[in-house]
Amino acid sequence: MKDSEIIELYFARSEDAITETDKKHGAFCRAMTLGILGNREDSEECVNDTYMRLWELIPPQRPDRFRAFISRIARNIALNMLERMNAKKRGGRYFAAAYDELSESLPSSENVEKSVDDKELSILLDRFLRSFDREKQLIFLKRYWYLRTVPEIAAEMHLGESKVKMSLHRTREKLREYLEKEGVQI
Amino acid sequence: MNERSDRLMKALGDIGADLIAKAAPVFPEAPDTSEHGNIIAVTPYEPEIQLTKRDIRIYWITRILGAAAAIAIIGTGVFLLWKNWDKIAVREPDRPGIVTTVTNDTTSPDTAEPDIVDCFGQITDTSMPLPFEHYDSRYNSIFHDLWTNKFTTISNKLLELSDNDKDLELMNKLSETRCETPYTLDGNDGIMNLYWWMKELDVSVDEVCRAIEKNNEYYRTREDFNDIIYTIEELAAIQSGDRKTIDETFASEYCIIVGENVFSPKWLYYHTIEDYKAAGIPTAELNHKMSSYNELGLTDEAWSAFKVKLSTYVNSSYGADTLAVNIADNGYSFSEKTFGIFEDVFYGEWEPAEGNNADQNIILTYSKDMFTFENWIYPFGIFENDEAYVMPYMSGGVPECLIIRKDDPRVLYKGWWNRTDSNTDYFTDTVQCFGVDPAIRYNRINDELYDRELQTGEIGVWGLLRLISGGEQSNIRPRFAEETYYTIPGGFEGKGYFTDENGTEWVISGTKALGASKVYYLGGDGITSLTLGIRYYEKAAYETYINEHIDDAAYEPKEQYFAVSFTVDENGICRTTHRPLEEVYEEAKTKTYTGATLDYYEGLLPELELKDVLRVGESLSFQSAVVALRAPDGEIKASCPLASGMVGLNGGYSCTAVREPLVKLFNLENRRILIAVGLPLWESEFDRSYLTSFYLYDGDPILRRVEADGDYLEVIVKDSTGISPGDDGIYCTQPDGLILEYHIGENGHAALSPSQYN
Structure with missing residues (x-):
């Protein structure tokens, strides 16, 4: 499904919006947040929070670059999680370096x-x-x-x-x- | 710094979406089956493009124009080719031994090695397993890296000195080559280094050093930039331009340098032993580095395979100047000459000999203190044959040895050893020690090799006698039980609290959680007077501990030792006074005795009572206790037990250096001294039980090894898994108590005494 179509699902408040987002961008998000957080459970939680946030933001926002938009949200959530856990140095090994x-x-x-x-x-x-x-x-x-x-x-x-x-x-x-x-x- | 880094990291998150989109990497589609870092070829994400009518128009116009241009170019090319066919020749590549480019697969470099040919031939050892499971920047870099980081990064300040285009060209060159050769400074291997950069870009050393110094000035004002600051030695190395100096200064500590070649762990990993030989990898140095290779973060399988290869090479005795000494080992630690030889032969200061590697250019000072359990160094005794004295020991898991050749006792070799035969359980096999080439050799600084005045021997610490058993105080208990109510090991029961002159209340701990109580004997006859050193806790802190922190092993309330004096007056009333122990201890140390005859015990020491003990001290060089006591005949006598530091079963040795302070202390003339056997003093305490383990030394060894038929000597130490030879593993726990029994062959023997032994 095209990103524009997925975004329309958000506007229509269809729950398929999340499903389709996950299908197309989920793997990307998980991999990215795994590098920051260092474990799958936290990464999964972060991705779920990302979807929730997307649901809140769209509408009224209509991002031009959907993946970049998702990435930004996911990254911020991951960094905030690390901060809450006071675990900057214990995040994913890649993040710490x-x-x-x-x-x-x-x-x-x-x-x-x-x-x-x-x-x-x-x-x-x-x-x-x-x-x-x-x-x-x-x-x-x-x-x-x-x-x-x-x-x-x-x-x-x-x-x-x-x-x-x-x-x-x-x-x-x-x-x-x-x-x-x-x-x-x- | 963390908050600021946080801000920067977060602010980076809000840059333009187009930048973010542009840089999006390719992640695997199935992260459940692969860790981050394993890149599998997937369909890259393509952002959607929405075409307008204008876009379509431009597309067709450019397409038509492009086609026309292509036709013209091709036609011209064909014409020129036809005209000049005979002048065109196929050229051979200019560069011999061409390396292939890193293959363009998308697997992580460390999970599937690309097909790389090194400049000096194919990588030869293809049998080695993959070194790592996952990428970890730290482990991977120490596996690969040749140089320290600062040597491989060319900062912008240095860039300003050069031609930027040339610099870029150099960078691009790095993309094209990747060797797995032993690296040199010449950059023909895909790795940037400062030396090569300076030469290629023709930047003068002086300019570079000035730029680095300027950088240093800046970085010194910042935190966490120590890795970037060049030291004076490093700048000097660069300034010298000498390749050897530069290699030695900047090569990674995990690499081995041979001539102009630097061998990384990765090179060693992927090459065979024959390659090591051909390259001249020194066995001694490799043996030395081996212990650090367990920091490479290899998988268990990879590390095992690597260790086997390295050990095989090291044991193969390459190297022209290897000193190999085969010692028939009768067991560890029981040589009667152990102690003496250590003092006379290995003890002292040693300066590096010519030819040592830079990292060996340190003055070594060997003293008995160095070989202690505290330092995690476990000597196995000193052995000798016609050629040399050898002392093998374990140091942090690395089997090292010191060797002195009898024909030149002023030179100390530092080497390594391996057991070559472990057919029997109890170390009756052969130990083969490798000396090393002159690279690791030291010359004795003090020429007076056998000067016994080198022995320290002096009594450095007067310790406190610790009471550990109740029997000894049975005569005291009834006297003080009613008044004192202390609960002390040994059966005292008494008041467990008092208030000092400042109004602070102190209590004795009622819980074992705070560790064993320690009670020290300080003086008194135990009948009308007794002074004990006892540990107290500040009451308020202690109650807080009990109520709030009792499960917290790390929490300890404030403690202090007091000297508690019990005195019984003429009416039979017992009074107690408390003084800080330190005051009393200092006084006790300086107390002297006059008017008695100092002699030494002959035969077994009697079971002593508290009143008999006057003073205990510690001999520094012998690590043994010295006891001054009042004999039953009223005379003051002394005993100086000796211990080897490991087992305590040494034969005797002259106690000259101990005698003199005692003579001074007691203001007496010197007499014949007797030697006894005991266990080492520990933390300046002297265990009461030591007094029951003193024995006579009459010039012969107290214990003799029983040889033949595989008999062995095993020592069982109380409260310890023991120092028994033949334990699985070469590490010995600390001796921590009385020797309760020993075995010769299959017969057990209780306690040690000369009569039983003989």
């Missing part, structure tokens, strides 16, 4: 000019990523959005692992410099 790496991008607390809210921070990150070429964008997002491992990214993108690692390292550095230049306090 990515989380640690990303902390390298945190700006120094010196030269802080302004604090930004979450929305503004997202806009900054969006702008930052768009300044890169596609390859660097994909590598960065696969790693820190989708929590893919370096070998997985290398295999998907037909790149050497060394190159993936180097790209990530440099992008993290650039992000840090960018946030520092913006005088952003996180």
Whole structure:
């Protein structure tokens, strides 16, 4: 079923909306949240919560990119679950490593000019990523959005692992410099 | 840091949906049957595209134009080909020994190895099982990695020094090659490293070091960036440009360096023993690294297979300078020379000899303290043959040994050993020790090899006599029972509480949950006076513990030891006073006795009563107790039991160094000293029961091994699974009590005494 048709089911408040969503995007969601949470039970719970949230949001929202929309919700729910469990370091093994790496991008607390809210921070990150070429964008997002491992990214993108690692390292550095230049306090 | 990282991670979640969609990975469709990381080829997700009329129009126009262009190009190409056919030749590839690209399958690299040919030949050992079940970034990286992380990442600061296009070209080159060779710094293997990057991009070492130093300055102001900061030694290595120095500085601790080649665990895993030989992998170093390879996170099957291969190679005695000493082993720990040889031969400071690897360039100080259960090092005694002295021991599960050759006793070899024959139950097999090549060799710093003054021997700690059994205090109990009401091991019953001068109330624990009570004898004759060291708990804290935390093993209320003095006055009334134990202990330590004759016991020590014990102490070098006591004839006498540290069954040894402090303490002349046998002092306490296990040493070993017909000597230690040779496993538990019996052959013998032994 096409995404547009699935969305229509939500608008019609048909319970098939969830079934069809699960059929088409369930595997994707489970795999993604498994990487964050580290166990199937939590991943399953997260996916179920995602569907509930979708049901609440659609309507009135009518997402253009349905999978991206679902992914975003699932990811946020997974991160919140980890936070509640106070288990950042005990999340999926992939998450812990990515989380640690990303902390390298945190700006120094010196030269802080302004604090930004979450929305503004997202806009900054969006702008930052768009300044890169596609390859660097994909590598960065696969790693820190989708929590893919370096070998997985290398295999998907037909790149050497060394190159993936180097790209990530440099992008993290650039992000840090960018946030520092913006005088952003996180 | 966590909250900030949280924000960043979450904020990333709300970037544009188009970016998120673009980067969506390919996940398996059936996650129930595969873990995250096993990528199976599936239909990639295609976002829906809605075409407009304009899109369709543009599509057809471009299609027609494209077709026309294609025809023109093909026609031109055919024409040119026809005109120049004879000039075109097929070229051989320029690069010999071409490696294949990593195959483009979508299985995880660590669950199905691609078909890789290494630069020096095919990967030879295809029998090894898959090393990992799942991908784990830490384990996988230490399996693969050649260099430390900082050496393999080229930061943006360094990038500014170079031509970005060239850098990109270099990166792309990395995508094309993947060798499983022993790696070198030359980058022909798909792995980035700083050395190669500098050479390829022609960036000067000075510029690089300056850029790194600038980075260091920044990172030092941040938390958690220690992995990125270069040390002075590392910068110096880069500055030197010397490949050997760079290898030794930056190679992963799990790798082995031979010449200019760095061998990762993965290389070792996938190559045969013959390859090891051809590559010159040093057996000693490999043996040394082996113990760290259990950190690779291999599956049980993979680790077993790997261990077998490595051990087989190590045991094959490759290496020109191997010192192999075959010792006929009569058993562990019972050599009468154990103790003495250790003191004279292995004890001391050793500096690295020329030729040692960098990681062996440390001064070693061997003392008896080093070989203790606390340090998880278990010596098995010292053996000798015509060639050498060898002391095998277990250190953290690794069988190591120290070797000194008799023809050059100033050189210490550090080696490893293996049992080569374990046909019998009780270690009567052969131990083969491998010395190592000059890479791991030390020279003695102190030339006075046999200088007995090296022995410390001094009494370093005066301990407290701990009461553990009731029988000894039976004469005390009736005197104090009514007044004292303490419940103490040994039968005292008395008041279990008091209030100190500050108004704080203290109680004695009534529950065993807080651990065994310890009561120390401090002084007094036990008839009219007695001073005991007793542990108390602050009352309020103790009650809280009882009411709220009794199931919490980690919770302990505040405790303090007090010296409790019982005195009985002329009217028969017993009074008690309490003082903090530390004060009394300090006083007791410095007390001296004058006017008596110090002599030493001959024969068995009598069963002592409390009043007989004046002082107990600890000999540092001998790890044994020293007891000063008042003999039945009123004279003050001393006894110095010796223990080997493991079993306590050593023969005697001169107690010169112990005698002198005693002489000083008692202000007496030196006399003949007697040696006795006991068990090691433990935590500065002296167990009362030691006093019953002292025996005479008359110059001969107290215990002799009975040989022939497979007889063995087994020692059973109270409250311990024992130190008996032949236990399954090489680890020995701590000796923790009195030797209750011993066996020779099949006959059991109760307690130890010279008469029974002889």
